[in-house]
Amino acid sequence: MIDFRYHLVSIIAVFLALTVGLVLGTTMLQDPLLDTLQNETADLRGQTEDLRSERDVADRVNAGADQMVDAASADMLDGRLEGLEVVVVQAPGADADTAASLGERVEEAGGRIAGRVEIAPEFVDPANTAFVDELALQVSADAGSLSGSGPYEKAGIEIGRALARAPEPDEEEDEAEEEDGGGAEEGGHDPASALAAFVEGGLLTVRGEPAGRSDVVVMVSPSSAEQAGRDDRETVNTVLTAFVSALHDRVGGLVLTGDVPSSHGHGMIAQARAQEADFATVDMAGRPMGDIVAVLALAEDIDGDGGAYGVGEGVDGFLPDPLPEPRETADTEPSPEPSDGLDEARRVVPGGE
Template sequence: MIDFRYFLVSIAAIFLALAVGVALGAGPLKGELDQQLRGTISAVSKEKDGLRKQIADLQEGDKYRDSFAADIAPDLVKGRLNGQKVVVVALPDADNGVVKGVEQSLTSAGATVTGTVSMTDKWSDPSQRQFLEELATRLVTGDVRMPDNGSAYDRAGVVLARALVTRDAAAAGRKDSATPTIMGAFGEGDLVNSDSDLPQADLAVVVAPPVQAKAKPTPDSDANQAWVSLARSLDSASRGAVVVGDPSAAGDGGVLASLRADKQARGAVSSVDVADLASGQVATVWALAEQATGGVGQYGAVGTTDGALPKRPTAGS
């Protein structure tokens, strides 16, 4: 047991130390401490003002960059996709501004957007995988070869691609007899939201959602694999596909990160990770033109890429 006298002595020592501190602070050390404190506050204030100016300068630089890119973008994409038919596939929670920007850039490049297909979370929900596969199996047409060892997402992606795209440039822009049945069934199953009678396209752009910082999935999550499988299916059934998104989509947990980590997918499907910028929308058009001629690349600002954008394509390629 602690001696009571020792306890009293300890308490007295604490109060004595406090008293000495107060006395010194109010007496001989007061001026020195006040001066040091004022100096520290002044230095921090100057540093804060300097940082504010740096931020303001960076913001002005960003405004100039974005304005410049927006001004020259129409000339950079003009005629790059003349005569091409492109379908836009928006994944769940894709940024509407990015979707609209991509559609506008495609139109400025001379392409015809055959339609915009909005995917739902149900498509990539693991609990709905069996339903997805069974429905896809019932919708297979005679001219579709299903992958022997593919996943449910591979099989469903092949069927959806059959409805939306074609490798035959001459057939692009025409309505196919199988499209209403396939799109109608997927729509009834709450897997897609779209017109059920779209003309077929010969190229595809998939718009990935940004990654929310509060809940990042792992790069090999079921949802991401579902979307990578869909992108591969669209690419295989058409003349080319590009997956686009903002920089977060190429970071941890993003669809673009999963695509780029998949050796087979990155060797066939292109990507652009700055599609929220005018410069990125130019890169999207150029990447699509590159796909149409058999090329592939990963473009943008995040991680290891093939550069900001592909080599300048020739008009109408």
């Protein structure tokens, strides 16, 4: 039978073993362990310094590239959007400075900002989905054509229709309109009234007078900083991507711009590229290089060849290659070729009347 003395001896033996282990650990193993930790710390510190130096060099290279591209922007953008009316559309949480700098590049390329449309946060609020759907049906001149489309696709179709420039009528149509007394567009659709309905519904803010004037659209996606940590990021960007796809079908040329992080994960540009959207995307907006590439991508998308450009995931390249050619506007007449007088001389027949 085990008595108390046996338990006492066992407990003393355990504590003695622990004491011996601690003594050995703090004497025999102390120096090698400390040396190892110090060496690893020194290595990590060296790697950190190397990475910091590489980052500083990369920042200087990028800053220099922006300066160089900025200096060459006049030649790169000259005439690429000549004669086009452009509407800038800002998603909820889009960076206002980015939208402004893109507008400046559009004008540098010969385009004209017809107006700006800011999408309100209420537009993408799940609680307003039914309202968005109902409003799109109310403003539509042909509600039956919207059947089968989701609420935000319907909204994209109708807002795009309200923004898009109506095709120029020929002379016979002009005469017919004069006989009929003019009026709204075919089917009684009034672009300004349709756009105003979304404004009055608290879904949009409109600056300028873009209704019925847009040839192409620059869409600015939500900034990654604004969406950081939001649980509904994926849902919001899915909704906006559906809206932009429908908008593009109506207005023709469109480029979706955003920062580099928006091309990763659940970012809006990442979702558009994953769905193989047929409009152009650029993921470097907000810096000179990105804004210039965005204008070039927009000029390319006018012909239906929009690609994915930048440095993020799923790009076709850094910028369009070859670059889109400058546009020739209808009021630009080719200069007559210089004449040396020989043609006139040939028209004069000796002895003729």
